Amino acid sequence: MRKFYIVMCPLLLCMAFGLQSVAQNITISGDSIATFTINKTMFREMKQAVVMAKAHDDKVHRYTGVTVANLLAKAGILLGDTAKHKSIISYIVVTAADNYKAIYSLPEIDPLFANRTILLADKEDKKLLASENGPYQMIVPAEKEHARWVRQVVSIEVVTLKQ
Ligand SMILES: Nc1nc2c(c(=O)[nH]1)N[C@H]1C(S)=C(S)[C@@H](COP(=O)(O)O)O[C@H]1N2
Numbered sequence: 001m002r003k004f005y006i007v008m009c010p011l012l013l014c015m016a017f018g019l020q021s022v023a024q025n026i027t028i029s030g031d032s033i034a035t036f037t038i039n040k041t042m043f044r045e046m047k048q049a050v051v052m053a054k055a056h057d058d059k060v061h062r063y064t065g066v067t068v069a070n071l072l073a074k075a076g077i078l079l080g081d082t083a084k085h086k087s088i089i090s091y092i093v094v095t096a097a098d099n100y101k102a103i104y105s106l107p108e109i110d111p112l113f114a115n116r117t118i119l120l121a122d123k124e125d126k127k128l129l130a131s132e133n134g135p136y137q138m139i140v141p142a143e144k145e146h147a148r149w150v151r152q153v154v155s156i157e158v159v160t161l162k163q
């Protein structure tokens with residue numbers, strides 16, 4: 001029986017962490033790009049940005065993660081001057097593990113237009129996000145409502161209006 005536990009405990013732990021790492025991926029899709037999956041390692045290796053923003057608790061927190069602009073660029077979405085005519089007819093749909101969704105227009109994301117940084121955070125005040133919010137949460141500074149601070153983000157879809 002002891003042998004059983006010695007074998008089963010590490011196995012179950014590995015399975016639990018394995019399952020967790022699946023949920024730590026973010027899928028980015030869109031008509032003009034091949035579906036792209038970012039895992040935890042890739043996310044950590046991307047340029048880290050910091051945003052100070054007032055959360056739903058009415059307190060200012062320090063969020064760390066990757067800007068949504070950089071995530072989209074990494075997935076092959078064109079931003080900036082060359083893409084601005086396409087940007088103004090595009091938006092992203094961010095979906096959470098509970099299927100909660102919010103949209104953001106590309107000009108809100110693209111630094112060419114935007115005067116604030118929208119972040120996909122994995123840390124709050126230098127600590128990993130709490131499991132009910134993370135592993136990834138949308139941080140949308142200076143919004144009066146927090147409905148677009150999507151928790152437990154699993155995918156981002158880019159939609160461009162048909163002309
Ligand atoms: N995944 C997910 N994210 C979500 C929601 C949700 O239902 N599911 N509710 C939103 C709304 S309406 C608000 S006001 C805030 C609430 O954030 P809080 O739980 O940190 O107060 O989360 C937002 N993000």
Ligand SMILES: [Mo]
Binds near residue numbers: 146147
């Ligand atoms: Mo809300």
